[in-house]
């Protein structure tokens with residue numbers, strides 16, 4: 001039985017050695033097995049090394065790809081090696097953390113942000129190692145929607161070459177670059193908010209949306225703002241599902257509805273939601289949208305961000321609409337959630353005030369040459385004719401006067417978007433539209449302004465406005 005070893009198998013070499021009384025002796029005396037042994041060991045060793053080599057190779061390539069990824073999603077891995085190295089370690093830690101937490105796409109822990117966003121430093125942005133999240137930088141270190149082919153994922157990548165018209169407009173690359181340069185310059189000059197904008201993450205905004213719906217109520221400008229919101233929060237909702245209408249199903253949710261109540265919602269984790277309610281005028285809001293609040297399921301803890309402006313081209317019209325709106329809010333304050341107001345946006349038609357006139361003088365949009373933004377984000381001009389522009393435009397001046405005693409928080413956007421005269425690009429591919437803008441541009445600055453305004457409000461902002469306005473005897 002033991003002689004089977006002579007057939008060259010490894011087993012007998014030990015058994016034979018044992019039978020001789022000593023391993024060493026056995027190895028010396030029997031030439032064949034002793035020859036065999038090193039070869040077998042070598043083979044085994046080689047095999048081990050090969051496996052270890054393969055594992056190492058795989059590991060290295062994973063690390064490498066992640067470090068490339070962490071170094072910048074727009075493929076500039078070269079210039080910022082420190083970013084890459086930090087990215088590798090971080091990626092690994094986060095990987096492990098996420099795998100421990102489970103396979104769900106979101107962290108359901110209430111109070112925590114459902115997703116992990118690595119905050120970029122201002123220096124990384126300034127040195128062009130990172131694209132700010134607000135300007136379309138993809139989530140780091142992991143991104144769920146980056147490889148999605150869904151139309152919204154496409155749009156939100158703000159890749160001009162993918163722009164397919166109906167869901168635009170996306171700013172061309174050079175304009176996007178110009179915007180980033182301007183924002184960095186502004187940050188360097190110490191203009192308030194710019195460093196914050198460049199390093200803001202969607203996890204800053206999320207806690208303010210948790211458990212409530214943010215209703216965006218207004219015209220096509222608000223609709224564009226909705227798109228900005230959708231893109232900033234793109235990792236938080238299911239881009240492969242079509243956003244749902246807030247009430248009635250309608251067939252084509254993406255075309256530009258100019259009829260009240262058209263709009264759509266995106267569902268975020270932890271009962272957060274963002275909805276657009278289309279309404280161009282206060283008349284439409286009062287006739288259609290406010291009465292539908294119960295049916296829409298508007299709750300007291302929600303937030304409604306409102307604006308109407310662009311559809312009113314005379315003082316009378318705007319004043320009439322504002323009065324109607326004010327009165328409604330005043331008398332219904334107890335049943336309304338927190339109402340916030342967004343500035344009327346800046347237009348850049350070829351007129352002194354930038355306002356639209358018919359017939360247009362030219363088809364081009366023009367800058368306000370004699371108005372400048374100081375380092376405190378305040379506007380100035382030497383030209384007395386531009387005073388109204390410096391003070392926020394005629395619509396905002398009228399609105400501020402009307403809203404001040406309602407204590408409605410105002411999201412100021414005018415000053416910071418006044419300089420963006422050349423971002424009115426390609427809206428519906430129409431020339432001569434100096435109202436709407438491409439993405440990313442002013443809408444993203446508004447988003448930050450909205451966040452800042454909402455964040456600064458005390459938790460009982462709604463209640464305190466009520467107390468302030470409650471007339472004696474109305475309880």
Ligand SMILES: *[C@@H]1O[C@H](CO)[C@@H](O)[C@H](O)[C@H]1NC(C)=O
Pocket residue numbers: 281282283311312313316317318319320321324
């Ligand atoms: C509101 O503005 C529209 C123009 O968009 C106008 O037709 C309407 O009369 C205005 N409403 C009031 C109450 O003034």
Ligand SMILES: *[C@@H]1O[C@H](CO)[C@@H](O)[C@H](O)[C@H]1NC(C)=O
Pocket residue numbers: 376377378379380390391412415
């Ligand atoms: C915008 O500029 C005007 C004029 O300088 C200033 O009064 C106003 O406070 C500025 N608004 C903001 C939000 O900084």
